[in-house]
Amino acid sequence: MKNLTSSILILFITVSTFAQNEGKVINLNGSWDFEQTVQAFPPAEFTRKCPVPGLIHLAEPRIDSYEKLFKKPEQTVSEEASDYRELEYEPRYSWYRRTIHIPAEMKGTEAILSILKSKYVTQVYVNGMDMGQSVSCYTPIDLKVTQALKYGEDNEILIRVGERVWLPPWAAGSTDKEKANYIPGIWDDVNLSFSGKQKVLKKLVLPSVKDKKVTIKLLVRNFYPQQVMYGDPMLDKVKAEIIVKERKSGKEIAKGFLTGKTTRDNETQLVTEIPFENFHSWSPENPFLYEAEIKLYDGDNFSDVSTTRFGMRDFERRGKFFYLNGEKYYLRGSNITLHRFFEDPDCQALPWDREWVKKMLIDDPKAIDWNAMRICVGIAPDFWYDLADEYGMVFQNEWLYWQNHGWDEQIRTEFSDWVWSDGNHPSIVIWDAINENWNDYIGNTLIPELQQLDPTRIWDAGYMQENDLAGVDPMDEPHLYRAGWHLIQQENPYEFLKENPYRLGKMDDWEPGHLKYLEASATQLVNEYGWNWLWRDGRPAKLTKNMYDSLLGEDATPQQRRELQAYWLACETEWIRAERTMAGVLAFTHLTNNYGYTGDWYINHIKNLEPGISLKWFKHAFVPANVFIDLADQRYFPNGFYQPGERLVFNLVGINDLELKSSGTVTVKLLDADGNVISENSQKVETKPFGRENIPYFISLPEKEGGYLILSEFQKENSAEILKSRRYIRIGNQKNMAFLELTP
Incomplete structure (x- = not known):
């Protein structure tokens, strides 16, 4: 019994130690060695530093093309569009280098290098080995690098980034005719993550407020080798435990499980649903967040853990x-x-x-x-x-x-x-x-x-x-x-x-x-x-x-x-x-x-x-609820003029984006160019939820010609805030009229 107990204890310690490395993530953000080359060969030496995430214009000392990329025009020149192929500088390859020590205890795990966003055409080398290339500029680049890592030693990560003019035609998008320069670089987070033979590569936590549930979709990467010999396994069992918690309090709210099979050396999508009661809905007015912790098991062995935030909203x-x-x-x-x-x-x-x-x-x-x-x-x-x-x-x-x-x-x-x-x-x-x-x-x-x-x-x-x-x-x-x-x-x-x-x-x-x-x-x-x-x-x-x-x-x-x-x-x-x-x-x-x-x-x-x-x-x-003036401008645009003493009839328009009615008082003023109040009148306004209310209004215009401002000031019930709308009008057909400029 003593030997059995010892064996169980040793097994527990081994599994615990092993599990501590599964799901580990090393953040690679920070200052990287940096250099540029004309040809697609690594530089002989690195003379600059560049932050990651960032773009290559942040390199120090500055890149040679910096002044051409960021010219400040002395005057505005009227133009309609720009052609990215008409470069004022020589395109170059940009090289990033980082040395990182991988602890010896990480041996036996699988490693993925993730670059969340990098542009344009990204090539990765680890310890001199080619890990792959991607033309994706706006989505993560995930590369398996296990075979290139040296455990218990320093490892060199070398990343080459190309220019927009070299992006191949099959790449998704990347042209904007109002951009002059397409500055490349690694512009989002970079990390190195470790797992067992099965990894949560991607996940979606999709809420349904109406149905009171969350749908969990996992894309699981299986690292076991593909079938080579007849009779070798093609599939492996996998299961996941999903724990939903309130993000701030950490209180556990719901739990779910998922089982399935994954294809070897491939990515497999798995789906499950978790009933979710008594939750707080997410909105801009109440941004309540939850957290889903996903523990992945390769058969019965812990293999990976991944956590993501989400909100309950439809x-x-x-x-x-x-x-x-x-x-x-x-x-x-x-x-x-x-x-x-x-x-x-x-x-x-x-x-x-x-x-x-x-x-x-x-x-x-x-x-x-x-x-x-x-x-x-x-x-x-x-x-x-x-x-x-x-x-x-x-x-x-x-x-x-x-x-x-x-x-x-x-x-x-x-x-x-x-x-x-x-x-x-x-x-x-x-x-x-x-x-x-x-x-x-x-x-x-x-x-x-x-x-x-x-x-x-x-x-x-x-x-x-x-x-x-x-x-x-x-x-x-x-x-x-x-x-x-x-x-x-x-x-x-x-x-x-x-x-x-x-x-x-x-x-x-x-x-x-x-x-x-x-x-x-x-x-x-x-x-x-x-x-x-x-x-x-x-x-x-x-x-x-x-x-x-x-x-x-x-x-x-x-x-x-x-x-x-x-x-x-x-x-x-x-x-x-x-x-x-x-x-x-x-x-x-x-x-x-x-x-x-x-x-x-x-x-x-x-x-x-x-x-x-x-x-x-x-x-x-x-502002969600206000009262606007329904009248055409006459100060800047040639929309005619009014006669002195004319009776001007127009609408005030109450609008309301809210589910409760809007009530308050609107005051309408007519002001001359010197800010003198020529006339003023107030009345109650009520606008139904999500609605519009047209309110007829008239002003007897003064006999004096000139530029005038019609100003509405709306004050909601139980609020001290004054909300304004304004229109400039002309009385008479004089040229070069002065107008009152009102500060908001």
């Missing part, structure tokens, strides 16, 4: 609206074009600075009542989605597919990996496959396949609508650039507006080209509008120089341009939000390249995230 469309956890939910927010920001001279390492990203992505948007973002023309590092999960923000997550898409099978591979890698984030509610384009394979073959993998989200197929899709069209993405592209292309935009009037600020003034969105049966998410971009120093962007020069004059000051921009954006936001069939309103854009074709609404150096006046006025235009 997101669906019913008719023309989105529903979050069974309740109608309007999206309000903006866009982030991170891959354009990468080429901003002031970008530096900010996209990997957690505190900076949190302020830009979460704090600033929430302060102006945004609850949604479109991650546009290219996805983000994984921790961005973690922040949105933790602090509450929903995303339309868009692949970098605008001008080209690659070859079908590679698209299937990369899009499938995309769903597996990002699909546990409750913040992601829409997969956006295409921007402003059409593709029959993606829309009618691939998306239906991927809906089987992840049925918990909505897919957007770009400009494909009911007539383009074989199945149901769940949503469309109107880009409502009123007076936009045609205006920008004119040599004299102001004369064009006289012949083609744009009634800025008029609520129900929908031009024929946009009526199709009002008549469509699909949900409408306006995820782009506001074609009046400025750079952060107040200069027009490349696409808007002619427009600003025409409307304000070439000698206009930055402040004058910012005033026009803020007013225009507020009026357009009110116009779209007043159309209650629009399920979401996302202005373009919250972050981009400062010296590019468009612009964002921060001013001065982006590291300080100093809001411009447009962001301040957005607070009033985006």
Whole structure:
């Protein structure tokens, strides 16, 4: 009995020690040796350091092409697009090197090197052995490196990254005609993970609030060798124990089990469901998170452990609206074009600075009542989605597919990996496959396949609508650039507006080209509008120089341009939000390249995230419930004038995104150019849940000619906040009228 007890104890110690190494992860983020070469051969020596994650512009000393990549223009030049093939620098291979000690006790485990995101064309060597190559730029690269490792010794990891011009045509996406430079690099986390002969390579925890359950999908990598001799095993038993806990408290909530068989030296998908009662639903207003710990057993032997966060939330469309956890939910927010920001001279390492990203992505948007973002023309590092999960923000997550898409099978591979890698984030509610384009394979073959993998989200197929899709069209993405592209292309935009009037600020003034969105049966998410971009120093962007020069004059000051921009954006936001069939309103854009074709609404150096006046006025235009003025602008746009003493009749429009009625008092003021109040009147306003209320109003205009401001101030019951809407009008036909500029 004594010998048996000793044997059991020895076995327990051995298994425990072995189990401690299974599931171990070594983080490889940090400073790597770095160098560039003209040819695809390793450098003779490494003279630089570069952070991982990051891009190659962060290397120190700077790379030779740095100044050509980040030129700051002395003046704005009007342009429409950029061709990535027209390089001003010599493309080079970028080499990363890291030496890491692998403890001797790790011997006997299987090792996977994971690079979450790297671009463009990534080649990996470990201790001089070729571990493989990948053209994926936005999804994880997982390479088995067991055979190359030396245990109890130092190991050299060498990674070569190519340039965008060398990306092969079958790769999925990566062209954006408003990008000038495609800066390569390892731009997300890198780690080395260890397991037994079976590993949780990928996992999806898919919630259902309605059915009170979670569906667990595992992609298990079996490392046993394939059948070689007749009679050798082809399959192995596997089982998993899944424990669901509250993330913050650690309280165990539910448990489930999974059994199955996996194919040797292959990846096998396994699925199970766990009933889940008495949970907290996830929403931007209450971002409650859970954690699923998955313990994997190879037969009866512990082989791997993997943990992932998730939230209990349902997101669906019913008719023309989105529903979050069974309740109608309007999206309000903006866009982030991170891959354009990468080429901003002031970008530096900010996209990997957690505190900076949190302020830009979460704090600033929430302060102006945004609850949604479109991650546009290219996805983000994984921790961005973690922040949105933790602090509450929903995303339309868009692949970098605008001008080209690659070859079908590679698209299937990369899009499938995309769903597996990002699909546990409750913040992601829409997969956006295409921007402003059409593709029959993606829309009618691939998306239906991927809906089987992840049925918990909505897919957007770009400009494909009911007539383009074989199945149901769940949503469309109107880009409502009123007076936009045609205006920008004119040599004299102001004369064009006289012949083609744009009634800025008029609520129900929908031009024929946009009526199709009002008549469509699909949900409408306006995820782009506001074609009046400025750079952060107040200069027009490349696409808007002619427009600003025409409307304000070439000698206009930055402040004058910012005033026009803020007013225009507020009026357009009110116009779209007043159309209650629009399920979401996302202005373009919250972050981009400062010296590019468009612009964002921060001013001065982006590291300080100093809001411009447009962001301040957005607070009033985006608040869930407010009262807007339904009247066309006459200050900037040629929309006529009023006669002195005329009786002006118009509507006030109460709008409400909330499930409770909105009640309060609206005060309407008429102010002259000096800020004197000419008339003032107040009345009670009540707007039904999710509704719109038209409130007739009239003003007797003064006899004195000049520029005037109509201002509404709405104060909700039991609130001290004053919410504003404004319209400029002309009384008389004088030229060069002065107008009151109001601070938000």
